Structure formats: structure tokens, C-alpha cells
Amino acid sequence: IYLPTLIHLLRLQARRRVRPNTVPNPGRFSCRSVGSPASTSACFGFITLVKVTGKKRCHSATTRQSKVRKKKCYLISRAGSGLSLWRQQLAPCWNNPSTMAKSGKYCFAIDRGGTFTDVLCITPSGGIRTLKLLSEDPANYPDAPTEGIRRILQQEEGPERARTRDGLVNTELIGWVRMGTTVATNALLERAGDPVALVVNRGFRDLLQIGNQARPSIFQLNIQKPSNLYKEVIEIDCRLVPAQRTVCQLEQNWPELRGASNAQYLEMAPIDEDELRAKLVEVLERGITSLAVVLAHSYACPDHELRVGAIAEGVGFRHVTL
Structure with a gap:
């Protein structure tokens, strides 16, 4: 019902010659001409129709979008109460399939879910290949993202170029992988x-369990707290304090450490490495191979x-997070 009315209003607006960067009235927008002298622009409401060399493009004014033509980028955005259109040189967009195709390599975007894994590939010629496979299929492949990359490369380049001599995926054909x-x-x-x-530092072992003492159901008598993410806690005697240059700190003659942004800290208590190493070995013998350090x-x-992480890796922890 409203389409003929909208087209009529757009034609009326296109016939009006509006000066650039001017707003004739609050309900209209102003546009600059784009492209060749034969180009025309029609503006109405939140939609801008730009006609360039006989091709019609539609841009949404509510979001910032760009149209690349002849290495020029035309940006449409709201300026004040009107809509302005200007020309500006910009770097090529690496998310553009045509730009990524110029690299001459395959680009992969992967969504690895709990049930399925979706693989999208942009080929060197600019084509798009998609693949969907099970995330867990031990009988056929050990890793779903790697298998998806291998299958697409094998279909595009053949079995010989898709694999190396060791049977691995030929990474020389891949530009990047985002997952x-x-x-x-x-x-x-x-x-x-x-x-x-x-x-943690000594005295802070229960800090995460206490949390912020928030109780969503304040009148509930049967309180069920979520389980902790960690199994055991190791407390170590080490302490840093910000350097405040007070009389008490100056009398102690503590070593000074430089942190980020040249921040000054004083080492009240250094790490007892022998004690820490013994505690880490005890935890490691109980089958815990992952360590989180929060000081x-x-x-x-x-x-x-950093020192705790180095000692933990030397003892034999497989995963250390600082």
C-alpha cells in the first residue's frame, strides 16, 4: 500500500536540486552527488538511494556503511539533523571477500559448537565454500575444524597439494583461520x-568463595551455592604494597619494584621458592596439572x-594461567 507513495516521494525529492550540506527542512535530508556528473541521489526518511552509472544502491542511514568504487570509499552517516555523504580515501577492508581473494590463499572462518562445526572458506578466486560436520566423530577424524579445512583444500586443490609429505594440512595455502x-x-x-x-596470597584463600555476598533469594532458607571452579588452594607468603613514601615504609628499607606504567611497588615479603615448590609438587602428585595464579x-x-608461573612449569604443570 505504501510502496507507490514512497516511490512518488522519492521521485519528487530527486527532482529538487539541493545544495550540499544544507537541510531544506527538518523532514528531509541533503546529499552530495556521487560518481560521475550523471549520478543522481534521492533522499527520504532513513533510506538513501544512490544511483551511480546506471546501478542503484541502497544504504541504511541508521548504520554506517560504505561503498567501495575505484579505490574510493563513500561513507554515509548522520550529521546533525541531516544526512551527509562524502568521499574519503580508506584502506582496503580485509573483511571484504574481494579483498581477501587478492591474497591468493584460502581464508577460513569456523564456528565450533558442541554438536556441529560450521566452516566457511573464501577461495583465492573469491568464491565461498561452506561445510558442516559433526564436532565429535572419533571414528573418522580427531579434530573437526582441522578436518573441515582439509576437506575443502582437498576439493579445491586435490589430495596431493592439500597435504604435506607428513600427512598434515598444507598451511602454505592458508591465509588465516578465525574460529x-x-x-x-x-x-x-x-x-x-x-x-x-x-x-593466592596468604589470607585470601576464601575470597572467591565469599564473593560479594549477593543473595538473589534473600528469604530462601535452603541456600545452594555454586561449586568452586578450583579444587585446591595454595597460599604463599609474598606481598607487594604500593610505594607511598611514608615514614614507616622508608624505615623498612624494602626493595622497590617497577610495574606497568612505571608504577612503584615495595616488596614486603619475597617468595619462598623452596616452600612454594614443595607445595606445588604435593598438588601435582594428587593429579592436578592445571594452575591458576592470582596474586x-x-x-x-x-x-x-611470573616467578610462580616459571616455578610451576619447571615442576611439571601442563597449564599455568597468570
């Missing part, structure tokens, strides 16, 4: 990951955390 996955989120929610030990003021001065 998003929910595996880590699912493991976090289901508590299905490897057991983790937590390293005070480490966001600005990570010296203690």
Missing part, C-alpha cells in the same frame, strides 16, 4: 574441565606471578 567456539563455555558451565589449583597487585606489577 569461535563454545567448548570452553560449556566446560565451564558443566564443570567438565581439568581440576585446577588456585595460588595481589599483579595487574600492575606481575613480577611475583
Whole structure:
């Protein structure tokens, strides 16, 4: 019902010659001409129709979009109460399939879900290939993203070029791989990951369990708290304090450490490496191979955390997170 009316209004607006960067009235928009002198622009409401060399393009004014033509980028955005259109030189967009095809390699975007894995590939010629396969299929392949890449390369380049002599995927044909996955989120929610030990300063072992003391159901008598993400806690005697140059700090003559942004910290208590190493060995013998290190003021001065991480890796922990 409203389409003929909209087309009529667009034609009326196109006939009006509006000066650039001017707003004739609050209900209209102004546009500059685009492309060749024969180009015309029609504006109405939130839609801008730009006609360039006989081709009609439609851009949404509510979101910022661009049209690349002859290495020129025309940007449409709202300026004040009107809509302005200007020309500006911009770097090529790497998310554009035509730009990625110029690299001469295959580009992969992968969504690895709990049930299925979706693979999208942009070929060197600019074509798009898609593939969907099971995320878990031990009888046919050990890893779904790698299998998806291998299948597409084999279909495009053949079995010989898709693999190396060792039988691995030929990475020389790949420009980049971007992958998003929910595996880590699912493991976090289901508590299905490897057991983790937590390293904190002495006196802070219950800090995460206490939390912020929030109670969603304040009158509920049967309170069920979520389980902790860690299995064990290791407390170590080490402490850093911000340098405040007080009389008390100057009298102690503590060593000074430089942190991020040249922040000054004083080392009240250094790490007892022998004691720490013994505690880590005990935890490792109980089957915990993942370690999370959270020490005070480490966001600005990570010296203690880095030292704990180096000792943990030397003892034999497979995963250490600082």
C-alpha cells in the first residue's frame, strides 16, 4: 500500500536540486552527488538511494556503511539533523571477500559448537565454500575444524597439494583461520574441565568463595551455592604494597619494584621458592596439572606471578594461567 507513495516521494525529492550540506527542512535530508556528473541521489526518511552509472544502491542511514568504487570509499552517516555523504580515501577492508581473494590463499572462518562445526572458506578466486560436520566423530577424524579445512583444500586443490609429505594440512595455502567456539563455555558451565589449583596470597584463600555476598533469594532458607571452579588452594607468603613514601615504609628499607606504567611497588615479603615448590609438587602428585595464579597487585606489577608461573612449569604443570 505504501510502496507507490514512497516511490512518488522519492521521485519528487530527486527532482529538487539541493545544495550540499544544507537541510531544506527538518523532514528531509541533503546529499552530495556521487560518481560521475550523471549520478543522481534521492533522499527520504532513513533510506538513501544512490544511483551511480546506471546501478542503484541502497544504504541504511541508521548504520554506517560504505561503498567501495575505484579505490574510493563513500561513507554515509548522520550529521546533525541531516544526512551527509562524502568521499574519503580508506584502506582496503580485509573483511571484504574481494579483498581477501587478492591474497591468493584460502581464508577460513569456523564456528565450533558442541554438536556441529560450521566452516566457511573464501577461495583465492573469491568464491565461498561452506561445510558442516559433526564436532565429535572419533571414528573418522580427531579434530573437526582441522578436518573441515582439509576437506575443502582437498576439493579445491586435490589430495596431493592439500597435504604435506607428513600427512598434515598444507598451511602454505592458508591465509588465516578465525574460529569461535563454545567448548570452553560449556566446560565451564558443566564443570567438565581439568581440576585446577588456585595460588593466592596468604589470607585470601576464601575470597572467591565469599564473593560479594549477593543473595538473589534473600528469604530462601535452603541456600545452594555454586561449586568452586578450583579444587585446591595454595597460599604463599609474598606481598607487594604500593610505594607511598611514608615514614614507616622508608624505615623498612624494602626493595622497590617497577610495574606497568612505571608504577612503584615495595616488596614486603619475597617468595619462598623452596616452600612454594614443595607445595606445588604435593598438588601435582594428587593429579592436578592445571594452575591458576592470582596474586595481589599483579595487574600492575606481575613480577611475583611470573616467578610462580616459571616455578610451576619447571615442576611439571601442563597449564599455568597468570
